[in-house]
Amino acid sequence: MDHKRAKELLLVEQSELTDLYERINESGDLDVSVEESTGELTGLDQHLGDHATEMFEREKDQSIGQGLARKLEEIDAALDRIDRGEYGVCQVCGREISDERLEAVPATRFCREHADSGGLDKGPDVEITQEINEI
Numbered sequence: 001m002d003h004k005r006a007k008e009l010l011l012v013e014q015s016e017l018t019d020l021y022e023r024i025n026e027s028g029d030l031d032v033s034v035e036e037s038t039g040e041l042t043g044l045d046q047h048l049g050d051h052a053t054e055m056f057e058r059e060k061d062q063s064i065g066q067g068l069a070r071k072l073e074e075i076d077a078a079l080d081r082i083d084r085g086e087y088g089v090c091q092v093c094g095r096e097i098s099d100e101r102l103e104a105v106p107a108t109r110f111c112r113e114h115a116d117s118g119g120l121d122k123g124p125d126v127e128i129t130q131e132i133n134e135i
Contacts, residue, residue: 001088001099006078006082007082010079010107013106014076020068021069024061024064071107075107077107078107081109088102090109090110090111091110092110092111093113097110098112
């Protein structure tokens with residue numbers, strides 16, 4: 001894949017994920033206690049089920065945020081590989097990664113054969129994608 005095209009794909013994805021990451025962090029009040037985020041003085045003012053729901057939603061948002069942060073790190077690493085002239089080369093076998101795979105997963109470090117070697121690029125993050133679409 002042409003490095004200019006790869007950089008365009010990565011920057012678009014980076015921008016979209018950064019926007020989502022910021023929206024989750026802004027809307028979730030993830031850095032304050034549950035009591036502060038709900039406006040309750042104590043957890044006693046709230047029904048136990050409501051408190052559990054609030055905790056679940058916060059943990060879900062934190063999990064999505066962490067997944068987005070990892071994907072952003074992978075994009076940064078891919079941009080660095082472009083700058084170093086190492087983009088599009090499998091980090092396991094050293095062979096060129098197919099253009100089709102790079103179009104589908106621009107930040108990938110692995111060819112299709114070695115996709116299960118680790119990292120975030122085992123395919124689309126279906127759960128994260130579904131949860132983001134609900135936001």
